[in-house]
Amino acid sequence: MKFNNSVYSLYLTQNSLVAAPVIYDRKIRESQERISAIVVNSGNANAATGEEGLKNAGEMAKTVAERFNISPSEVLVFSTGIIGVQLPMEKVKSGINKAIDKLTNWDLELSARAIMTTDSFPKYTEETVNIEGKKFFVKGIAKGAGMIHPSMATMLAYIFTDVKISKELLDKITKDVLERTFNSIDVDGCESTNDSVLFVATGESDIEITEENKDILFNSLYSVALKLAKMIVRDGEGATKLIEVEVKEAKTEEEAKKVGEIIALSNLFKTAMFGNDPNWGRILSAVGQLHLDIDFSKVKLFIGDFLIYDGKPIDFDKSKAEDYLKNNNEIKVKLVLNRGKFNWKYYTSDLTYKYIEINAEYTT
Amino acid sequence: MKFNNSVYSLYLTQNSLVAAPVIYDRKIRESQERISAIVVNSGNANAATGEEGLKNAGEMAKTVAERFNISPSEVLVFSTGIIGVQLPMEKVKSGINKAIDKLTNWDLELSARAIMTTDSFPKYTEETVNIEGKKFFVKGIAKGAGMIHPSMATMLAYIFTDVKISKELLDKITKDVLERTFNSIDVDGCESTNDSVLFVATGESDIEITEENKDILFNSLYSVALKLAKMIVRDGEGATKLIEVEVKEAKTEEEAKKVGEIIALSNLFKTAMFGNDPNWGRILSAVGQLHLDIDFSKVKLFIGDFLIYDGKPIDFDKSKAEDYLKNNNEIKVKLVLNRGKFNWKYYTSDLTYKYIEINAEYTT
Numbered sequence: 001m002k003f004n005n006s007v008y009s010l011y012l013t014q015n016s017l018v019a020a021p022v023i024y025d026r027k028i029r030e031s032q033e034r035i036s037a038i039v040v041n042s043g044n045a046n047a048a049t050g051e052e053g054l055k056n057a058g059e060m061a062k063t064v065a066e067r068f069n070i071s072p073s074e075v076l077v078f079s080t081g082i083i084g085v086q087l088p089m090e091k092v093k094s095g096i097n098k099a100i101d102k103l104t105n106w107d108l109e110l111s112a113r114a115i116m117t118t119d120s121f122p123k124y125t126e127e128t129v130n131i132e133g134k135k136f137f138v139k140g141i142a143k144g145a146g147m148i149h150p151s152m153a154t155m156l157a158y159i160f161t162d163v164k165i166s167k168e169l170l171d172k173i174t175k176d177v178l179e180r181t182f183n184s185i186d187v188d189g190c191e192s193t194n195d196s197v198l199f200v201a202t203g204e205s206d207i208e209i210t211e212e213n214k215d216i217l218f219n220s221l222y223s224v225a226l227k228l229a230k231m232i233v234r235d236g237e238g239a240t241k242l243i244e245v246e247v248k249e250a251k252t253e254e255e256a257k258k259v260g261e262i263i264a265l266s267n268l269f270k271t272a273m274f275g276n277d278p279n280w281g282r283i284l285s286a287v288g289q290l291h292l293d294i295d296f297s298k299v300k301l302f303i304g305d306f307l308i309y310d311g312k313p314i315d316f317d318k319s320k321a322e323d324y325l326k327n328n329n330e331i332k333v334k335l336v337l338n339r340g341k342f343n344w345k346y347y348t349s350d351l352t353y354k355y356i357e358i359n360a361e362y363t364t
Numbered sequence: 365m366k367f368n369n370s371v372y373s374l375y376l377t378q379n380s381l382v383a384a385p386v387i388y389d390r391k392i393r394e395s396q397e398r399i400s401a402i403v404v405n406s407g408n409a410n411a412a413t414g415e416e417g418l419k420n421a422g423e424m425a426k427t428v429a430e431r432f433n434i435s436p437s438e439v440l441v442f443s444t445g446i447i448g449v450q451l452p453m454e455k456v457k458s459g460i461n462k463a464i465d466k467l468t469n470w471d472l473e474l475s476a477r478a479i480m481t482t483d484s485f486p487k488y489t490e491e492t493v494n495i496e497g498k499k500f501f502v503k504g505i506a507k508g509a510g511m512i513h514p515s516m517a518t519m520l521a522y523i524f525t526d527v528k529i530s531k532e533l534l535d536k537i538t539k540d541v542l543e544r545t546f547n548s549i550d551v552d553g554c555e556s557t558n559d560s561v562l563f564v565a566t567g568e569s570d571i572e573i574t575e576e577n578k579d580i581l582f583n584s585l586y587s588v589a590l591k592l593a594k595m596i597v598r599d600g601e602g603a604t605k606l607i608e609v610e611v612k613e614a615k616t617e618e619e620a621k622k623v624g625e626i627i628a629l630s631n632l633f634k635t636a637m638f639g640n641d642p643n644w645g646r647i648l649s650a651v652g653q654l655h656l657d658i659d660f661s662k663v664k665l666f667i668g669d670f671l672i673y674d675g676k677p678i679d680f681d682k683s684k685a686e687d688y689l690k691n692n693n694e695i696k697v698k699l700v701l702n703r704g705k706f707n708w709k710y711y712t713s714d715l716t717y718k719y720i721e722i723n724a725e726y727t728t
Contacts, residue, residue, distance in 0.1 A: 017652030017660050048645070048677055050661070083645045084677035267631070267715075268723055275724030281412070281447045288381030296381050297414070313412055313448035351631075352724075356717050359632055360639030 001111065002037045002068055002103060003160065004202040007167045009174040010076065011182075013195035020046045020053035021077040022194060024061070028076060033167050036074040038158065038198065039064045040115050041092055042143075043081040045154065045194050056087045063096045080117055080143065080154040080194055106160075112141040115156055119143050123231040129220045131213070136163045136205040138220045142228040144235070154194040157182060157228055162205040163217060169209060173218050174199040181225035184257065185347045186264045187236035233347045238354025243273055243331045244345055251340035255292065259335065260346030262286050270351035273331060278321035280309040283335065294337060302334040365475065366401045366432055366467060367524065368566040371531045373538040374440065375546075377559035384410045384417030385441040386558060388425070392440060397531050400438040402522065402562065403428045404479050405456055406507075407445040409518065409558050420451045427460045442560055444481055444507065444518040470524075476505040479520060483507050487595040493584045495577070500527045500569040502584045506592040508599070518558040521546060521592055526569040527581060533573060537582050538563040545589035548621065550628045550712045551600035597711045602718025607637055607695045608709055615704035619656065623699065624710030626650050634715035637695060642685035644673040647699065658701060666698040 010029050012022050028035070039060050046053045061075040079087070099114070112122035126139040137160075144155030182197050199221065201209075209217045234242045245263045250256035263269055266286040272279040280301050287294065301309040304324040308316050325331060374393050376386050392399070403424050410417045425439040443451070463478075476486035490503040501524075508519030546561050563585065565573075573581045598606045609627045614620035627633055630650040636643040644665050651658065665673040668688040672680050689695060 014655050015649060015652035016655055016658055017648050048648075048660070050676060267719075271720055271723035274720065277724070284381050284412075285379060288379035291378050291380055294380055296412070312414060351720065353717055353720050355631075356635055356638065356715065356720060359635035360641070360716075 001158070002100075003200060004204060005034045005036045005070075005074065006200050006202045007033065007165065007170055008035050008076075008201070009167075009171045009199040011174075011178055011197040015195070017048070019079060019083075019194045020049050021057045021060075021079045022196065023054060024057035025076050025078070025196070028073060032073050034074070035076055035200070036070050037064050037068060038076045038078065039096060040078040040080070040156065041087070041095070042079075042115050042117050044079060044085055044087050045081045045083045046079040046087050047083040047194060049084070049086055052086055056089055056092075059089060060087075060092060060096065063093050064100070067097065067100045076198065078156055078194070078196055080115065080156055106139060108139055108141050111158075112143070115141070115143045117143065117154070120235055121231075123228055123235070125224055125227045125231075127220050127224055129216060131207065131216055134206045136161060136207040136217075136220075138224045140224040140228050142232060144232040155182065155197075155232060156194070157197045157225070158200070159198070159221060159224055159228075160200045160202065161217065161221065162202045163207045163209045164203040164205070165201045165209040165217070169211070169214060170199060170201050173209075173214055174221065177218065177221045177225050179257075180222065180345070181229040184260070184345065185229045185233050186261070187233060187239070187349055230347055233349050236349035237358045238352040238356075239349030240352055240354075241273055241325075241329050241331050241350045243333060243348050243350065245348065246332065246334045246343070246345050248334065248336045248343050249340055250337050250342045250344070253342045253344065255340070256337075256342045256344035257346070258290060259287055259292075259337070260344045262290055263333070263335070264346045264348035267351055270348065273325065274350035274352045276322050276325035278303045278306070278308050278316075278318060278325065280313070283333070284309065287335070294339070298338040300336040300338070302332075302336075304328070304332055365522070366464075367564060368568060369398045369400045369434075369438065370564050370566045371397065371529065371534055372399050372440075372565070373531075373535045373563040375538075375542055375561040379559070381412070383443060383447075383558045384413050384421045385424075385443045386560065387418060388421040389440050389442070389560070392437060396437050398438070399440055399564070400434050401428050401432060402440045402442065403460060404442040404444070404520065405451070405459070406443075406479050406481050408443060408449055408451050409445045409447045410443040410451050411447040411558060413448070413450055416450055420453055420456075423453060424451075424456060424460065427457050428464070431461065431464045440562065442520055442558070444479065444520055444558055470503060472503055472505055475522075476507070479505070479507045481507065481518070484599055485595075487592055487599070489588055489591045489595075491584050491588055493580060495571065495580060498570045500525060500571040500581075500584075502588045504588040504592050506596060508596040519546065519561075519596060520558070521561045521589070522564070523562070523585060523588055523592075524564045524566065525581065525585065526566045527571045527573045528567040528569070529565045529573040529581070533575070533578060534563060534565050537573075537578055538585065541582065541585045541589050543621075544586065544709070545593040548624070548708070548710045549593045549597050550625070550710070551597060551603070594711055597713050600713035601722045602716040602720075603713030604716055604718075605637055605689075605693050605695050605714045607697060607712050607714065609712065610696065610698045610707070610709050612698065612700045612707050613704055614701050614706045614708070617706045617708065619704070620701075620706045620708035621710070622654060623651055623656075623701065624708045626654055627697070627699070628710045628712035631715055634712065637689065638714035638716045640686050640689035642667045642670070642672050642680075642682060642689065644677070647697070648673065651699070658703070662702040664700040664702070666696075666700075668692070668696055
């Protein structure tokens with residue numbers, strides 16, 4: 001993808017087994033405040049590939065830069081696919097050149113398709129925002145379906161807007177967006193070596209974002225990022241359900257997120273959701289595992305609109321709650337902690353036979 | 365079980381959703397240095413049962429104490445089974461009385477059978493240690509097979525020795541034993557509300573354990589506890605393999621344990637083991653998730669005796685490694701970090717279709 005020389009915010013995996021393009025992009029991020037293009041290859045993650053891998057990431061940037069007559073340091077590089085295998089550079093270079101020949105502006109579907117690995121559908125969305133007679137866009141594409149065969153399927157997401165904004169403010173806004181979207185989803189608790197999320201602001205519209213009107217940008221970036229993040233969960237390995245775990249009235253924002261996360265990561269909760277089982281014991285005992293001083297006699301737990309625990313076990317209409325789980329592929333679980341004013345939403349998938357099949361049967 | 369008025373070390377779940385007997389036993393532990401009996405019921409966990417549950421735990425202790433003419437404060441109470449349901453106290457009391465009528469000393473198999481819930485076999489073992497013409501015993505029973513239907517299956521373990529020892533020294537030794545055995549096993553990453561491990565030293569033998577000879581006791585307690593812990597993993601929900609994850613040459617003991625744990629907990633690793641896939645990428649990327657400054661170019665990884673990663677991807681005989689995984693139900697994985705002198709072993713099971721079946725199909 002090619003765009004204006006633009007400010008950007010780049011978030012890379014914190015996994016200490018990092019891929020070559022992640023090491024390469026970290027250096028760009030340290031030294032360059034603006035970029036003009038990104039290049040992504042799919043099928044080979046360029047991970048655990050040592051010095052040669054790093055050189056190849058640089059080659060990819062150089063190939064792109066030459067065609068656009070820009071500096072290689074204006075190009076970010078991303079890879080996804082198999083690990084431990086060197087990139088076939090002749091093929092990669094000719095592929096880059098062919099892609100540039102056909103390049104059209106903002107063809108989201110085509111771009112989203114191009115970066116798929118084991119994804120079952122392309123993931124893209126866009127919004128146009130009108131303010132005071134002017135408008136700006138937010139466009140995003142993503143890939144990811146859990147860390148799958150051969151264990152490095154990776155989440156990649158690229159979100160573009162045409163507002164004018166400073167690098168500092170973009171960083172500040174996108175950090176919050178990231179936390180509440182891509183950093184609040186789980187498929188299998190496994191973090192990839194290549195995970196990357198990029199926000200780019202090209203500055204081509206007439207809208208200038210400042211401290212005063214920054215909520216407008218936050219809201220639209222959040223909306224696009226959340227849609228993409230949910231698509232990734234929905235496409236999770238073997239998933240039959242997208243589950244929203246909403247935590248309300250926590251003491252701190254961090255606590256709200258942690259509570260959501262530990263529920264979302266629990267294999268017992270995820271299998272219960274697959275089995276259409278409104279099992280409050282599995283949810284509360286997962287929360288108990290955080291060793292916080294939560295008073296469970298003040299906690300309320302809902303599945304959909306059904307109150308299933310109210311400070312103690314209660315008689316609820318179990319068959320109705322089961323029907324809700326059976327008949328929906330987007331499930332809401334709400335836990336009210338009743339000890340503060342902070343809320344968080346975490347998104348996860350159910351754990352199914354198909355997950356085992358994908359990860360056990362299709363060996364490397 | 366009835367024994368001498370004995371020193372003991374008691375370890376209880378840290379899950380903040382605790383069961384009534386856990387709250388009850390915590391109070392005993394605070395005030396009593398010696399106990400004389402334990403009582404365990406299976407089938408009902410007495411968890412999420414409020415004040416009435418706590419009163420019932422006290423009733424169980426009182427029923428035992430009256431029969432043996434001891435104080436209720438000398439009796440520890442344990443429960444395992446379904447949550448959110450009050451104990452049927454008439455049935456419980458008559459059960460306790462019947463059990464006491466038939467009580468024989470140290471019938472490990474019978475005791476182990478009596479505390480089973482969804483366990484598929486009774487878990488018990490014993491050792492006799494000879495030193496300088498004298499001898500002492502270590503006997504242990506346990507139950508647990510993952511946190512299963514209805515989500516509260518609980519690990520319970522009771523280990524007895526007849527050495528003479530101070531409470532302080534017993535606490536010190538058993539804390540280490542616990543860390544390297546019951547605290548180093550995983551079936552599904554889920555901690556129960558009732559988990560309890562008890563060590564009792566009756567002092568009936570002629571052997572006195574002091575700082576000088578404490579290694580003898582450590583070794584035999586470790587051996588018995590490890591055997592029981594491995595039985596629990598082997599009996600894990602749907603497990604077909606017991607997997608030992610050995611971490612060598614870590615910077616600190618804590619690091620070694622954490623690395624072992626994150627591998628043992630990884631769904632991708634556990635499904636790979638089920639699929640007989642010597643997948644080094646899943647193991648290393650799990651370790652990377654700790655965000656430590658590990659240099660993966662110095663790391664070696666073995667499955668069984670097969671070196672499968674040696675600072676970089678290597679050509680190894682994949683079919684032989686696969687055969688090793690296929691033909692053994694006790695698997696060894698060894699990761700050499702090459703950055704220190706600390707080692708740890710963590711034990712886990714594979715993740716299988718049967719796990720999903722047990723946890724999704726058998727709803728509460």
